[in-house]
Amino acid sequence: MITARVWREKKPRYLNQIGRCKGCGRLFFPPRRVCDGCRGREIETRAMSETGRVLTYTIIRVAPPAFAQEVPYAVAVLEMDDGARMLTQVTDVAPEDIRTGMRVRLEFRKIRQHGRTGVIAYGHKAVPE
Numbered sequence: 001m002i003t004a005r006v007w008r009e010k011k012p013r014y015l016n017q018i019g020r021c022k023g024c025g026r027l028f029f030p031p032r033r034v035c036d037g038c039r040g041r042e043i044e045t046r047a048m049s050e051t052g053r054v055l056t057y058t059i060i061r062v063a064p065p066a067f068a069q070e071v072p073y074a075v076a077v078l079e080m081d082d083g084a085r086m087l088t089q090v091t092d093v094a095p096e097d098i099r100t101g102m103r104v105r106l107e108f109r110k111i112r113q114h115g116r117t118g119v120i121a122y123g124h125k126a127v128p129e
């Protein structure tokens with residue numbers, strides 16, 4: 001991900017803010033400036049639901065170096081109760097026990113720790129509800 005996008009999306013990602021197009025009602029996470037449905041530019045920001053369900057998922061067995069010690073782990077597309085969708089890791093459950101349709105809630109968790117600096121990055125992960 002390019003640096004400018006990381007900074008632009010930092011606040012909505014930490015606060016779980018979604019955008020909703022006032023023209024057609026489409027939801028986006030993270031919020032965007034132009035609706036990809038109707039090209040509308042009136043986008044309101046609101047908090048995303050903290051609960052939802054697993055829409056689809058995959059088990060990561062060969063991970064990037066920063067996550068190599070966590071394999072196997074699950075990454076899922078969630079559909080939140082308000083209809084917003086997001087991609088996140090599912091944790092606190094064995095990967096083989098995850099099912100589509102499973103109820104989950106978001107929790108603020110440690111995502112990774114940078115090797116040399118020791119800086120810890122936090123974000124949201126899904127856990128069974």
Ligand SMILES: [Zn+2]
Nearest residue numbers: 021024035038
């Ligand atoms: Zn729209």
